[in-house]
Amino acid sequence: MRVAIDNPSTVPATNGFYSHVAHVTAGPLLFLSGQVAFGDDGEIDRPGDMTRQSEVVMSLIERLLAAHGATFADVVNVRTFVTDLSRVREYGEVRNRYFPKDPPTSTTVEVSKLFHPDALLEVEVVAAPPAS
Template sequence: MNVTIGNPAAAPRPLGPYSQVARVELADGGALLYLSGQIGDGEGIAAQTHGVFATLTALLDAHGATLADIINIRTFLTDMDDLPGYAAVRRTYLTGTPPTSTTVAVPRLFRPEALIEVEVVAALPPLADRN
């Protein structure tokens, strides 16, 4: 198994001393991408959710993946009352079959202004199967 961990140059820089993507190459030529939790800037859950998905898109794009390749999404909200706003924005980005999903309420995130953090796992098919 070959694992590459790092921060794609084309994506926003991480906010701390961590890697944003771990890529696991599979024997069939496919790959799994594990993305660290991402937060967004702005006021309110909608703005922050748009920011999260913009960063996720950039990280996935750097590895030849799209939001459609997401197979698992984990969402951390500081206020579960923000769930409807988050869900409405999420639906504009994840338009196909929804990935497996976990959403939990947490008392706070590593940035005091952060209302949401999202981490995902994406699966890339073997090279021969990619369009």
């Protein structure tokens, strides 16, 4: 295996939504830019709806990964920026559909605003796809 997920017993346990360490031993890495919920029309999909925006963002990430022969199983790190941390559970419910086991390492922070005023979250990932 090129990627080993690890949660050493020498540190406090995670809450199950992330892992402490993703050790990539070889092969290529993909760094995806942060994605916001832009629809195909170039507009933010459903301003104010965190669940829908989360679904759109994850779909965009899925399409970007697929374009490079990768899937969510290859994701080793997720960085999430939300404008209202009290709504992170809505995002988490969507995100957990894409990472049902061995979740990647993760950071989630609240920011005062994103580059588009209707965007509620921005998500970037790092993936370690199989060598082509």
